[in-house]
Amino acid sequence: MAADAEHGPLEEAVEEPRSFKDLGVTDVLCETCDQLGWKTPTKIQVEAIPVALQGRDIIGLAETGSGKTGAFALPILQTLLETPQRFFALVLTPTRELAFQISEQFEALGSSIGVQSAVIVGGIDMMSQALTLAKKPHVIIATPGRLIDHLENTKGFNLRALKYLVMDEADRILNMDFETEVDKILKVIPRARKTFLFSATMTKKVQKLQRAALKDPVKCAVSSKYQTVEKLQQHYIFIPSKFKDSYLVYILNELAGNSFMIFCSTCNNTQRTALLLRNLGFTAIPLHGQMSQNKRLGSLNKFKAKARSILLATDVASRGLDIPHVDVVINFDIPTHSKDYIHRVGRTARAGRSGKSITFVTQYDVELFQRIEHLIGKKLPVFPTQEEEVMMLTERVAEAQRFARMELREQGEKKKRSRDEANDDDDTEGATGVRNKVAGGKMKKRKAR
Structure with missing residues (x-):
């Protein structure tokens, strides 16, 4: 009977949320989504945002172009609003271009709440990056190699207070042989953090990383087999x-x-x-x-x-x-x-x-x-x-x-x-x-x- 009693509310909950507000996103961020033309959440956002707002670790499997950045950026910004702190979140990405793009999304979504982000990637002068880090941004978006350079060589920089770690395109980070760097980063950030791991494919390396970095994660999979967009x-x-x-x-x-x-x-x-x-x-x-x-x-x-x-x-x-x-x-x-x-x-x-x-x-x-x-x-x-x-x-x-x-x-x-x-x-x-x-x-x- 207990199962049946629980089943009623579940039946209603199956109906897909129609707005970011339905997912639990706060009003100020809902307004920003609206200004950016994000009318309705994508499938991965529907799956991941409510779970992330509950404070759970997430492993997200979603096809490319599915709105993954919003799925992790909105919960991070909402929690940052509640408990403001510098060096709050770290996003690891495989390529420089992707790092700049994620930074743009964070800045756009966080424009009304004054979020500052820093992009830390190779090909750019270390000294100017060190000055950016000295200003203590809220969010760091980095490629693993250059972040290690700063953790080892930039005086006074550490991530001991970090609350969120995101690994975006995790399969690609590992395919590009960043495993050693990722291991080093995991050793110097707090264990009591929230971790979101997003990947287009579930490889053996990603499974190994999941076991090492995530605590009792919720799996949010939009597409279980490889597929291309219908249109x-x-x-x-x-x-x-x-x-x-x-x-x-x-x-x-x-x-x-x-x-x-x-x-x-x-x-x-x-x-x-x-x-x-x-x-x-x-x-x-x-x-x-x-x-x-x-x-x-x-x-x-x-x-x-x-x-x-x-x-x-x-x-x-x-x-x-x-x-x-x-x-x-x-x-x-x-x-x-x-x-x-x-x-x-x-x-x-x-x-x-x-x-x-x-x-x-x-x-x-x-x-x-x-x-x-x-x-x-x-x-x-x-x-x-x-x-x-x-x-x-x-x-x-x-x-x-x-x-x-x-x-x-x-x-x-x-x-x-x-x-x-x-x-x-x-x-x-x-x-x-x-x-x-x-x-x-x-x-x-x-x-x-």
Whole structure:
């Protein structure tokens, strides 16, 4: 009978909350959510926020683009409001870009309550970061390596009073071999803290970390199997390896007017393809690990502001970056790890919008492609192409390839001569001179369908 007596209220509770207020979020933060255009909570927010507000540890499994940052930021800010304290929360992330993005969300959500956050990542001067830490911000967002540098070398800095630890993209943090750093951090922060661990996938390493870092956690899983967003139209094209560049140009022309994110497997190929496309008159911009931090943020901001319509990136950019207007994701180089496919295509069709993804499959990629189809549990349709039209582009693409190779060589020589000068070429804006040599500039073609 007791079970039945309890069952009634549970039946009512099944109805999904319609607002952040229903989840227990305080009025001042509800107003901020409203101003940011967050009308209703996402699935992971519905699952995680009430549990977090009860003071429980959380392990959150959610697909990319699901609103994870809000799921941990709102409970932290609400508790901070109740008990104000400096060095209140630490968020660990795998990449610099993601750290800046999480910081933006904390600042936006906490704007009405005066929250201060600090981003502590590599590629930026240690001394200026030490000065930021001396001001004792409420929230620190950091990559593990640089945080350890400060814990070991910055006088007077410690996290002994920390109340919250968040590990975002935990699977990626561990895949990037930050295990030693994470262990060191866990040793110097209080055991009596709340811990939120968010991950897109549940790997053995994540399970091990969960056992080491969390106390009796509540599991909040939005999607138990790997899947891509329903509104995403996924396609592939099967092409000979030597014509990849020509097919890329063909597709960019076919789908002209959209914003594109093109994934390459190496920094060098990202830079080469960006130069190639620029030489053909496309507004393409690269984002990869060999660029300075300022250049990477610059590239991202130009793309976000729609000053550039094509962002070429390595997997450093495939997760956690919220770029709201990506219409098409192109896997120019197929990902070696099938799970990275999920994260790459998750850059489009975010927050309920539709989107398109096209994966290039050459004669060398068949096995990798079959693994992707097996992982997502569906056969992908072919993206229709006109082979004759692609072949008509080959001559001019070959010319642009030649100029791109020349520019890459020049950039390499400049880097040897002067590191400072080379930084100016990271954005490949300097390709303009050579670009004018390619006959006709941007490829003219019949109107895109």
